[in-house]
Amino acid sequence: MPGLDLGRLVEGLREQTEGFAQAVAGGDPEAVVPTCPEWRLRTLVAHIGLADRWAAELVRTGRPVPAPDPAAANPGVPGVPGEWGAWLRAGADELVGAVREAGEGSQAWSFFGTVPAAFWVRRMLSETAIHHCDAALTTGAAFRIAGDLAAEVITEGMELMADPRAETAVPKLALLRGAGERLAFRPYGMEGWVITRLPEGLRWERGNGPADVVVSGTLTEVMLVLARRRPPGEVTGEVTGEVTGEVTVEVTGDRALLEHWLEHTLM
Missing domain, CATH: 1.20.120.450 (dinb family like domain)
Structure with a gap:
């Protein structure tokens, strides 16, 4: 909702x-x-x-x-x-x-x-x-995008991909099923999103719990990484709030897991 x-x-x-x-x-x-x-x-x-x-x-x-x-x-x-x-x-x-x-x-x-x-x-x-x-x-x-809107874009994407009907509409989402692997997307200074890949499908929740791979950055940058409009990795430069310039997007943990996710994601 x-x-x-x-x-x-x-x-x-x-x-x-x-x-x-x-x-x-x-x-x-x-x-x-x-x-x-x-x-x-x-x-x-x-x-x-x-x-x-x-x-x-x-x-x-x-x-x-x-x-x-x-x-x-x-x-x-x-x-x-x-x-x-x-x-x-x-x-x-x-x-x-x-x-x-x-x-x-x-x-x-x-x-x-x-x-x-x-x-x-x-x-x-x-x-x-x-x-x-x-x-x-x-x-x-x-x-530019306001913070509340960027968060809504991320949440909507999570909800769509976790919907049990999603794989019927987008069959490639079945490739995102897993064995409990967890991916975390953590904007600086706020609660993030955690995705769990399960045999029966995807689950997501808000929070900053443990994960196999973590993506950190400004809220806008995290949204754009999830949408595959920003490459995940170390991009250095000035942090400009909600304006996308060259900022740092940090990836820690299992990068291959993240890359597989981005290759098959709906967002």
């Missing part, structure tokens, strides 16, 4: 949508996204704007709707970077409006089964936040 209420999730979606819009403003539509090399910047923009509108349709109808292909010809997607911002904001607003009209507890379809409509605001907050980082890495813009 979300740690943040719907009001903050809505604010967070809008914050990250605005950050994404600013990051892509004036960018080259044909620029390759380094963290998603199969995509151009225009594809990344299309993905977020279309996904918001798709999620809104799922909420309105309560049944599955074919997911849009951001690489296909989509007449509604602006081809001019100067028009991207307004289109992206409108997509987030459409999703928020659909959830509020339906009621946050109303039921909607998802790949994991039936979920409360508010699930899609949280899901698109996480999706937008990670792709905001992708956009910033593509254009050289700054990436």
Whole structure:
């Protein structure tokens, strides 16, 4: 269940949508996204704007709707970077409006089964936040995310991967089953997350208990390592709070266990 209420999730979606819009403003539509090399910047923009509108349709109808292909010809997607911002904001607003009209507890379809409509605001907050980082890495813009939102992105990822229905939707997650191995992700100065790989699936909890491998860094950096947008390891430089610059991401323990996790993770 979300740690943040719907009001903050809505604010967070809008914050990250605005950050994404600013990051892509004036960018080259044909620029390759380094963290998603199969995509151009225009594809990344299309993905977020279309996904918001798709999620809104799922909420309105309560049944599955074919997911849009951001690489296909989509007449509604602006081809001019100067028009991207307004289109992206409108997509987030459409999703928020659909959830509020339906009621946050109303039921909607998802790949994991039936979920409360508010699930899609949280899901698109996480999706937008990670792709905001992708956009910033593509254009050289700054990436920022508030601490409570970064923590929510991490928690949502843990919940999705530990859901018993997850392996049906994403079969590679079965490769993350284990024999009790534990991975800890510990942001500086706060309670972290511990994942346990069990024969029957994944379990996670908040805390700083013992683990076979530990990743430590700022909250933003830990989020980005989990999302495979930052390489785990020793990257030295100035710690800049919630702004991702070159900071220290420390890994202690069984690095092979971490690398296997990152290779097969959903986030």
